[in-house]
Ligand SMILES: Nc1ncnc2c1ncn2[C@@H]1O[C@H](COP(=O)(O)OP(=O)(O)OP(=O)(O)O)[C@@H](O)[C@H]1O
């Protein structure tokens with residue numbers, strides 16, 4: 073099986089079946105095929121239990137696949153395991169760091185594991201990038217939860233991998249730190265690192281990633297450019313704020329308007345079929361005095377809900 077050199081991650085018909093405590097089969101991944109272009113940034117989204125971590129843990133070499141092929145940076149994960157593993161850094165969902173080490177020791181140890189010579193290590197540079205420089209010599213057990221998360225990212229960076237995979241790196245992290253983490257990730261991407269990231273913060277995924285793959289019950293249900301996919305939904309919401317309104321005229325009800333309170337009505341509409349001025353004209357026809365309007369655009373969250381419903 074050959075892969076395309078333009079893809080840093082290529083997954084072909086990947087399957088994973090677990091066995092639970094009672095030896096029952098749990099199919100976590102069903103025939104997953106996914107390509108991540110060199111230098112791109114893909115959000116892997118899906119509800120709890122969809123199979124995201126299973127996929128990532130297979131790429132990390134923590135979980136064994138049942139069948140299928142995986143290529144990292146052009147290297148077959150089984151046949152060229154060493155080269156594949158040198159090309160990838162994985163930040164798992166669970167925190168795995170020794171509490172009795174310092175961040176500096178943690179990174180030095182990890183670099184040693186990858187066989188990086190002392191003179192070639194970039195420990196302090198990584199800690200600086202992730203704003204952990206001040207804590208370089210502190211015990212990991214004395215770091216805050218958010219700092220530990222950043223140390224997990226730092227750990228995945230010691231061998232300057234071409235591909236970085238992050239499993240919910242911003243879970244439980246406060247807003248400003250989340251922004252910082254996303255900025256770090258974005259900066260790495262700008263330097264050419266290919267990123268695959270999972271998150272439940274859809275707004276952030278939409279703002280920062282170009283591409284998305286949504287996985288549901290172990291299957292990829294949609295994959296492509298976020299902007300293009302969101303545009304395809306063809307649904308927006310127009311809200312009209314008016315002077316006091318007793319009843320919603322039946323003519324407006326019939327075309328889909330709903331009344332929320334005495335000052336607010338709204339309609340879900342298809343931009344491909346209706347224009348705003350056409351809808352406003354309908355409202356004005358009934359002598360309703362329009363004070364303000366707002367339009368809610370379709371978002372990745374709408375796409376996600378539609379697909380995983
Ligand atoms: N070691 C395991 N043994 C048996 N079943 C497992 C094991 N790990 C995961 N599963 C099952 O595989 C399915 C996928 O789980 P996975 O952890 O990949 O989901 P996820 O998409 O990462 O969810 P979350 O958003 O909650 O992190 C679930 O049904 C889960 O219970």
Ligand SMILES: [Mg+2]
Pocket residue numbers: 124125126165239
């Ligand atoms: Mg998970």
